[in-house]
Amino acid sequence: MTHLFDLSGRTAFVTGSARGIGYALAEGLAAAGASVVLNGTRADTVAESVSKLVSAGYQAQGRAFDVTDEAAVADAFAQWDRDGVQIDILVNNAGIQFRKPLVDLELSDWQRVIDTNLTSAFIVAKQAARRMIARGKGGKIINIGSLTSEAGRATVGAYTAAKGGIKMLTRAMSAEWAVSNIQANAIGPGYILTDMNKPLIENAAFDAWVKSSNPSQRWGTPDELVGTAVYLASPASSYVNGQIIYVDGGWLAVL
Numbered sequence: 476m477t478h479l480f481d482l483s484g485r486t487a488f489v490t491g492s493a494r495g496i497g498y499a500l501a502e503g504l505a506a507a508g509a510s511v512v513l514n515g516t517r518a519d520t521v522a523e524s525v526s527k528l529v530s531a532g533y534q535a536q537g538r539a540f541d542v543t544d545e546a547a548v549a550d551a552f553a554q555w556d557r558d559g560v561q562i563d564i565l566v567n568n569a570g571i572q573f574r575k576p577l578v579d580l581e582l583s584d585w586q587r588v589i590d591t592n593l594t595s596a597f598i599v600a601k602q603a604a605r606r607m608i609a610r611g612k613g614g615k616i617i618n619i620g621s622l623t624s625e626a627g628r629a630t631v632g633a634y635t636a637a638k639g640g641i642k643m644l645t646r647a648m649s650a651e652w653a654v655s656n657i658q659a660n661a662i663g664p665g666y667i668l669t670d671m672n673k674p675l676i677e678n679a680a681f682d683a684w685v686k687s688s689n690p691s692q693r694w695g696t697p698d699e700l701v702g703t704a705v706y707l708a709s710p711a712s713s714y715v716n717g718q719i720i721y722v723d724g725g726w727l728a729v730l
């Protein structure tokens with residue numbers, strides 16, 4: 476019998492994986508047997524995270540580039556073609572937050588948030604899926620959504636619009652690529668203890684609100700997203716397509 480959750484022999488590319496959720500997912504996919512490719516905008520932090528994984532005995536390499544830059548993304552994939560690196564699993568994780576009420580939000584900040592959280596997923600998946608389709612062996616795409624794929628929250632309007640877009644982009648990918656045995660799904664993390672959320676974690680009122688609004692009464696950790704990522708990256712999810720799975724401790728269930 477095949478090992479449903481075994482990723483050996485697969486290569487996974489995780490965007491924005493020098494730290495936070497991306498790093499935890501890359502580590503988890505590597506622990507499930509995948510060879511992983513890390514990415515971030517800074518070469519030094521990417522290299523540091525690659526060496527952590529390599530010293531833990533995992534197969535890892537890195538490449539620093541900006542996932543909102545279409546030419547840079549195309550160059551990276553062209554280089555992997557030359558090096559024989561075939562991406563079987565893509566995790567579109569790169570993301571940023573910027574908090575400001577919509578009435579005060581500059582167009583350039585709106586654009587930056589949309590580009591990083593939504594447009595990058597299109598840019599990177601386009602390159603990955605073209606190659607998955609040409610190879611004819613299928614593939615896995617995992618987009619990272621948010622509670623804001625479902626619920627509006629004040630001061631994060633651009634992020635909310637981008638993450639709502641991620642949910643529907645995931646469905647659009649399934650509509651076009653399922654026939655090529657590509658499963659495109661999303662994970663919607665709840666409130667997770669990460670650097671990006673540091674201002675929220677350190678805000679006593681917000682911290683208390685997270686705990687009181689969530690039936691689990693606590694924040695989640697990046698490691699708690701790994702099981703869902705391995706599932707969506709593995710043969711276990713071969714007929715699951717276009718879904719967003721919320722890993723939120725039950726927050727949306729009681730909204």
Ligand code: GCO
Nearest residue numbers: 572621622623631664665666
């Ligand atoms: C916010 C946070 C987000 C959330 C996350 C919830 O202000 O709401 O910045 O990062 O923690 O997306 O799913």
